[in-house]
Amino acid sequence: MYNNLKVIRKKEVQVETLLSSPLNLQVKTGDSGLGNLITESNLHRPQLALAGFTELFTYNNVQVVGNTEVYYLRSLDLERRKKAFENIVKFDVPCIVITNGNQLHDELIEIAKDNNTALLSTDKDTTTAISILSVFLNDQFSPHVTIHGSFMDVYGVGILFTGGSGIGKSEIALDLVERGHRLVADDIVILNNNSGTALMGTGTNLVQHFMEIRGLGIIDVRRMFGIRSIRFQKRLEIIVELEVWDSNGDYTRTGLEENSTKIMGVDITTVKLPIFPGKNITVIAEVIALNYLLKTYGYNASEVFTQKLNETIMKKTKNKNFTDERIINYFQGDLE
Amino acid sequence: MKEFEVSVVNRAGLHTRPAATLVKLTSKYKSNVFIEKDGMRINGKSIIGVMTLAAEIGSTLLFEVDGPDETEATNEIINLFESGFGEPI
Numbered sequence: 001m002y003n004n005l006k007v008i009r010k011k012e013v014q015v016e017t018l019l020s021s022p023l024n025l026q027v028k029t030g031d032s033g034l035g036n037l038i039t040e041s042n043l044h045r046p047q048l049a050l051a052g053f054t055e056l057f058t059y060n061n062v063q064v065v066g067n068t069e070v071y072y073l074r075s076l077d078l079e080r081r082k083k084a085f086e087n088i089v090k091f092d093v094p095c096i097v098i099t100n101g102n103q104l105h106d107e108l109i110e111i112a113k114d115n116n117t118a119l120l121s122t123d124k125d126t127t128t129a130i131s132i133l134s135v136f137l138n139d140q141f142s143p144h145v146t147i148h149g150s151f152m153d154v155y156g157v158g159i160l161f162t163g164g165s166g167i168g169k170s171e172i173a174l175d176l177v178e179r180g181h182r183l184v185a186d187d188i189v190i191l192n193n194n195s196g197t198a199l200m201g202t203g204t205n206l207v208q209h210f211m212e213i214r215g216l217g218i219i220d221v222r223r224m225f226g227i228r229s230i231r232f233q234k235r236l237e238i239i240v241e242l243e244v245w246d247s248n249g250d251y252t253r254t255g256l257e258e259n260s261t262k263i264m265g266v267d268i269t270t271v272k273l274p275i276f277p278g279k280n281i282t283v284i285a286e287v288i289a290l291n292y293l294l295k296t297y298g299y300n301a302s303e304v305f306t307q308k309l310n311e312t313i314m315k316k317t318k319n320k321n322f323t324d325e326r327i328i329n330y331f332q333g334d335l336e
Numbered sequence: 337m338k339e340f341e342v343s344v345v346n347r348a349g350l351h352t353r354p355a356a357t358l359v360k361l362t363s364k365y366k367s368n369v370f371i372e373k374d375g376m377r378i379n380g381k382s383i384i385g386v387m388t389l390a391a392e393i394g395s396t397l398l399f400e401v402d403g404p405d406e407t408e409a410t411n412e413i414i415n416l417f418e419s420g421f422g423e424p425i
Contacts (some may be wrong), residue, residue, distance in 0.1 A: 006372070006377050146378065164368075165381035186384065187378075187382050187385050188376075188388050207384055210384065212383050212384050218384070
């Protein structure tokens with residue numbers, strides 16, 4: 001079911017989108033160029049282009065103008081300054097980000113407006129601004145998929161429940177919410193690979209934390225259980241595949257071998273969980289989360305048990321009674 | 337597996353009531369139903385999923401029906417969309 005996932009990638013974002021980045025960008029050129037399209041997540045510092053060398057100038061990147069560029073422009077007289085600035089805005093530059101709260105000369109702002117290039121300014125220093133912008137644009141251009149399932153934060157572990165329609169994913173999510181865990185998204189989960197090493201999951205803006213319970217209809221989890229019952233995003237750590245119990249199914253008994261699913265190049269631990277009447281999936285989900293935490297913090301129950309078993313087998317040199325294998329050697333007399 | 341496109345013809349689009357009609361229909365069948373619109377791929381048996389598409393009049397949905405009763409399901413889905421869910425066109 002993960003093979004036919006359709007990976008989508010934005011091809012472009014409008015300059016206006018940058019205004020929602022944590023950089024707190026101020027627009028210096030009114031509406032000019034806010035609709036320009038950014039097609040690359042790379043950034044560029046246009047130092048050589050300002051100096052007149054425009055071969056290999058990656059003009060379609062967002063241009064970051066820091067102290068070096070601003071001081072260089074200041075060192076020029078009016079005509080040469082205008083000429084230098086025109087060197088870069090005569091290309092189809094989507095926007096120019098000015099860092100360190102630097103001010104550009106009024107005549108340069110006018111030139112930018114005339115060329116429909118947006119000038120955005122931030123108080124942050126260049127290194128910080130570049131780092132924030134890179135992360136923001138990487139996220140915007142990151143590959144993502146939509147997947148059918150319920151996505152929960154269980155003890156801080158991101159668990160995605162998948163399985164056929166009507167198998168009870170939403171009911172499990174609701175039961176987990178009732179036990180104090182947090183819903184990220186139900187039904188439609190959007191997974192983003194914005195770091196290359198992890199998948200981040202969220203829901204759609206329309207649905208947010210509404211969910212459908214068969215026989216009831218649509219409910220609003222956030223209103224019903226309060227703000228502590230939800231969150232907007234979570235890293236995906238485990239996929240729990242629910243399926244109707246099949247006596248021929250291949251279910252792990254020891255937990256020594258770990259299955260994983262590759263989604264957008266990231267391996268996600270996957271647990272295939274058979275369900276049948278009387279089985280409490282909620283508690284099992286909590287145990288899956290706790291076991292994952294134990295493993296993450298260096299304790300693997302199945303490996304520890306295997307090691308104990310091996311040691312016991314190796315020690316068995318002479319026949320012993322089974323009672324010799326009790327945890328305690330003798331029962332204390334207080335009968336408690 | 338059957339793949340086909342349908343258009344929304346009723347004026348109000350695929351709002352709550354038509355969405356409910358659609359998922360009741362798809363849930364009757366054993367086949368898996370997936371619907372794709374604007375890069376969003378959702379399970380055609382989920383009401384929240386179908387409503388998320390927010391399909392307006394004139395929009396096109398790509399259906400993917402896969403299973404033992406895919407032919408009957410396909411016919412009924414196409415009929416439902418062509419009839420505009422019995423709403424003003």
